[in-house]
Amino acid sequence: MSIITLNNVQKSFGEISVLNDVSFSVDKGQVVALIGASGSGKSTALRCIDRLEVINGGSIEVCGHRVDDPHLDLRRLRQDVGIVFQSYNLFPHLTIEQNITLGPLSVKKQPKQDARRLAHSVLEQVGLADKAESYPEQLSGGQQQRAAIARSLAMKPKVMLFDEVTSALDPKLTGEVLRVIERLAGSGMTMIMVTHEMNFARRIADKVVFMHQGRVHESGDASILQQPATSELQDFISNEL
Numbered sequence: 001m002s003i004i005t006l007n008n009v010q011k012s013f014g015e016i017s018v019l020n021d022v023s024f025s026v027d028k029g030q031v032v033a034l035i036g037a038s039g040s041g042k043s044t045a046l047r048c049i050d051r052l053e054v055i056n057g058g059s060i061e062v063c064g065h066r067v068d069d070p071h072l073d074l075r076r077l078r079q080d081v082g083i084v085f086q087s088y089n090l091f092p093h094l095t096i097e098q099n100i101t102l103g104p105l106s107v108k109k110q111p112k113q114d115a116r117r118l119a120h121s122v123l124e125q126v127g128l129a130d131k132a133e134s135y136p137e138q139l140s141g142g143q144q145q146r147a148a149i150a151r152s153l154a155m156k157p158k159v160m161l162f163d164e165v166t167s168a169l170d171p172k173l174t175g176e177v178l179r180v181i182e183r184l185a186g187s188g189m190t191m192i193m194v195t196h197e198m199n200f201a202r203r204i205a206d207k208v209v210f211m212h213q214g215r216v217h218e219s220g221d222a223s224i225l226q227q228p229a230t231s232e233l234q235d236f237i238s239n240e241l
């Protein structure tokens with residue numbers, strides 16, 4: 001059963017058409033790798049799913065929310081959809097625990113004790129149980145990114161969107177973050193990840209969506225990375241490896 005559906009999505013910035021007739025769906029529990037060259041529209045597609053961008057045509061449905069509906073309840077959408085970016089966006093003046101409890105306290109109005117308990121459980125999940133009292137600047141990039149993932153998880157999202165979350169990290173820190181994402185995928189979380197980590201995509205993606213010039217050019221299970229049907233995907237993979 002699909003939990004995310006994009007149907008003929010169009011998105012332009014002024015005169016520039018960035019997404020053309022983009023359609024794909026994600027089933028509950030599926031891990032989707034969204035791949036493609038720089039500028040092919042991957043981040044824009046992800047941002048449209050969370051209504052950080054408003055689409056110009058087509059439709060998007062996520063966890064039962066019609067994202068293109070002008071009367072969409074944004075707060076409810078954002079509770080169901082967690083999104084993590086390349087830049088961790090943690091508040092520098094708050095401890096890791098305070099960063100994580102902010103959403104549960106202010107959006108979900110959870111009692112403080114419950115929010116703290118939750119923070120410790122999600123920090124444990126990402127291997128940062130001992131960093132609750134630290135400030136972001138005291139953490140490595142990989143640790144900050146894992147804290148950002150924990151912050152998203154504290155909102156108990158039904159789906160997670162990852163936008164090139166390891167692009168700013170060196171290989172060792174990248175590995176730490178990918179292991180957290182892999183564990184999350186193993187626990188049944190539905191996710192879309194925009195990634196340039198082809199080996200990672202090959203290992204954990206149930207479905208690969210290859211974008212080229214604002215269109216879904218090829219999609220299928222991870223075997224398309226081994227045997228691409230189109231020369232564009234073939235070229236892309238050769239350049240990435």
Ligand SMILES: Nc1ncnc2c1ncn2[C@@H]1O[C@H](COP(=O)(O)OP(=O)(O)OP(=O)(O)O)[C@@H](O)[C@H]1O
Nearest residue numbers: 013016018036037038039040041042043044045164
């Ligand atoms: N807010 C914006 N205003 C104008 N143009 C934009 C905006 N956001 C994205 N674009 C343009 O849309 C196109 C697609 O960008 P997008 O970031 O979605 O690509 P991408 O595939 O994620 O690339 P990358 O791998 O480099 O992040 C690019 O040409 C970009 O310049």
